[in-house]
Amino acid sequence: DTEVTQTPKHLVMGMTNKKSLKCEQHMGHRAMYWYKQKAKKPPELMFVYSYEKLSINESVPSRFSPECPNSSLLNLHLHALQPEDSALYLCASSQEAGQGLITNEKLFFGSGTQLSVL
């Protein structure tokens, strides 16, 4: 059973809409991640939060805005997206090896939000 919960499972939005993706974990993990996965491609890292602070931003456009309100929650705010942003957005978490470090521990993934931008 996945212990990382993502909502919504599906989202359709227009290019002028503002929406948010939510991710929640209660495993006490201190690192949380957003990945983007296009069809038939591997996941691509977008953001990493470590101890609720943004530690990696993989040059993601500003129309994607992450937020980590607390150690259990991770949001991804979407605004003015383009059709090419349509993809599966996966959240993941892992235990943290140390302050600011990216863990080598296994990642726990949610089931993702399938996003379609019209």
Place this chain on the structure above:
Amino acid sequence: AQKVTQAQTEISVVEKEDVTLDCVYETRDTTYYLFWYKQPPSGELVFLIRRNSFDEQNEISGRYSWNFQKSTSSFNFTITASQVVDSAVYFCALIPRGGGRRALTFGSGTRLQVQP
């Protein structure tokens, strides 16, 4: 920089056949971790195994086994007596333990179809 290659895009087998998924990697780091993840149709990636580059022992877990060969930079995954529930996309991934960019590098994935 690192790279993970999964040359097999798609494999189709009949139930109870054995199947091997290949993974070849490149890295300049002397210490690294290798992973296999399974992505069923439901979407979430499920962790299968993590292997430290210092540990070249092969591992078996039920019907799954992994063959790590540092000399050929390969970390292959074998499913014995495949079942329909094994149908999924399987990703091999690598992360260096040293400094620099420390995020998973995924291979392009192998889609496994197990026919009844």
